[in-house]
Amino acid sequence: MTTNSPTIKQKLVFVFSVLVSIPLTLTGALTLKARLSDGPSVIFSGGPLVSGEMVTGPEPDWSFVRDIRTFELQLLNPAKSRTLWIVENDGKLYLNSNYMGGIRQRLWKRWPEQAEKDGRAIMRIDGKRYERNLVRIKSGAIVEEVTKAFSDKYPVVMTTEEVEAEELWLFELAPRNETTAGESI
């Protein structure tokens, strides 16, 4: 009677399969779980923002955002959400996207370009949802004000030079107005 005991090569291939397949499966499962969720997870982008009162009407006083560290943003196209930083400046809201310098970064983080093409979005702050239009800010005095606001609020240094070099993208979270969707300033 003979037994087919595995060779060392077969054992190594199996160990390699385990080491590769478990992290891949875990990542896939976590990604899927986030996509099926109402909002983003800690790491992965999530599905559409569904829960929370949809606030309409006149613009609220956004000064309370100074005490908010992060908020959730969902583009309408594609309907995926992520967690981002936010600042308020002169009654308007702004968000940022860092590390936009290279092709690799842009492939990794595609939502800013998607937002530039179609700025329609929904944001959720403190459990309430607001319809917004993302308008990219590229130049003007506002760039200096917004980068300073981010640098004051968060443990980073943002500069106008980074914006000019397109390494740092800034967007205004403007009220929803179909004529301004995807505009740049």
Place this chain on the structure above:
Amino acid sequence: MKSAYRKLGIALFAIVLVVLIVPGVSNTIERFILLTLAGLG
């Protein structure tokens, strides 16, 4: 080896089910990943 690969397949399927179904598991794993990355960085 066939049996070992079958067990691996079952284990992977179980991982997917647990992550998708059991509340809090995905958050815990993600926080662990973040802490690990922060530790490495």
